[in-house]
Amino acid sequence: MSYEKVKQAAKLSIGTKQATKMVELGKAVEVFVARDADPRITNKVVNLCKKTGVTITYVDSMKQLGKACGIEVGAAIAAVVNE
Template sequence: MPYEKVKQAAKISIGTKQTTKMIEQGLVGEVFVAKDADPRITMKIVNLCKKMGVLVTYVDSMKLLGKACGIEVGAAVAATVNE
C-alpha cells in the first residue's frame, strides 16, 4: 500500500516546490502523486521524475496523501527522501 510507504519513511518531502528541489538534488526514492490533484501542478513533477529515473506512484486522493504525511490538509505531491 503506497500510503504505508509514506507513513514509514524516515524523511518525506511534501508539496511541489520541496519535492522538485529534492528530485533535482537526487535525494528522492519514490514520488507519490494524488490522482485528484490539478494536472498543471503534477505534470512538471511527473516529467522531472521520468527524466531523473524516479519511480512515480499514483494514490487515490490528496486528502489521503496529506493524512499519510501527517498533515491536516491535502497534499498533491509527496516523496520519500533518501538520507
C-alpha cells in the first residue's frame, strides 16, 4: 500500500500547516490525506494540490498515516518533500 512511500520518504512534512507550506513553496512531491480526517482541515491542502498539480494519495486512517510517519499520534496530512 501507499504507506510504504511515506515510510521510505527521506523528508516528510507532517500536519496541515507544514504540508500546506511545502505545497506553496513547490517542494511537495506527493501529499497523503487520511480519509477519516476532518474535511474542514484537509480541503485547503487538497484544493491547493489540485491547483499546483501535486499528487494526492488518500489513505485509510489518520492513525495509520501517523504510524507510517513514525509518530505516536494520528496525522491528517503528510507531504513527501523533495529537497
